[in-house]
Amino acid sequence: MGELKNLREQQESILARAKEVNRKIYLAGLGAVSKAEGTSTELFEKYAETGAAELGDAADGKPKALLAGRGLLKAARELVETAPEKRKALYQRFIEAGREERGEQAESTNEYLLAGLGAVVTAREESQKLFNELVAAGEQRA
Numbered sequence: 187m188g189e190l191k192n193l194r195e196q197q198e199s200i201l202a203r204a205k206e207v208n209r210k211i212y213l214a215g216l217g218a219v220s221k222a223e224g225t226s227t228e229l230f231e232k233y234a235e236t237g238a239a240e241l242g243d244a245a246d247g248k249p250k251a252l253l254a255g256r257g258l259l260k261a262a263r264e265l266v267e268t269a270p271e272k273r274k275a276l277y278q279r280f281i282e283a284g285r286e287e288r289g290e291q292a293e294s295t296n297e298y299l300l301a302g303l304g305a306v307v308t309a310r311e312e313s314q315k316l317f318n319e320l321v322a323a324g325e326q327r328a
Contacts (some may be wrong), residue, residue: 210263210317212256213319213320213328214321214324215320216323216324216327217319217321217322217326218323218324220323220324220326221320221323230250230261232257233255233256233257233258234250234253234257235257235258235259236254236256236261237253237255237256237258237260240256240257240260241256273303280300280301280305280308281304282304282306283304284299284300284301284302284305285300286304286307287304287307
């Protein structure tokens with residue numbers, strides 16, 4: 187009889203955990219929608235302002251979507267120009283994360299291995315952080 191009770195408790199525990207995971211996934215989805223709505227509006231306005239500034243007086247009477255397209259183009263050009271420096275900074279960040287993860291063994295570890303390990307550690311940390319932010323945003327929306 188004791189085994190049956192233990193089995194029932196395990197099932198209830200698993201079911202409660204599954205419900206909690208499902209709830210968090212639902213809230214993360216709500217949070218993603220909220221963030222996307224807010225971010226897309228912000229970006230559209232920002233790009234439209236940038237496009238208007240780029241065109242100057244010629245922007246008068248132009249559709250906002252055209253201005254936003256012009257602003258997006260400028261932002262893309264700037265991103266392409268800064269990409270090499272950003273790539274190098276990200277690579278260095280990964281190496282440092284790999285060194286922290288390896289500890290004392292980092293000195294004898296290949297740089298590429300450290301960068302790969304650091305990328306995995308960073309991705310894990312950033313994804314958990316993003317998930318928690320989305321769940322919090324979903325809780326606020328719900």
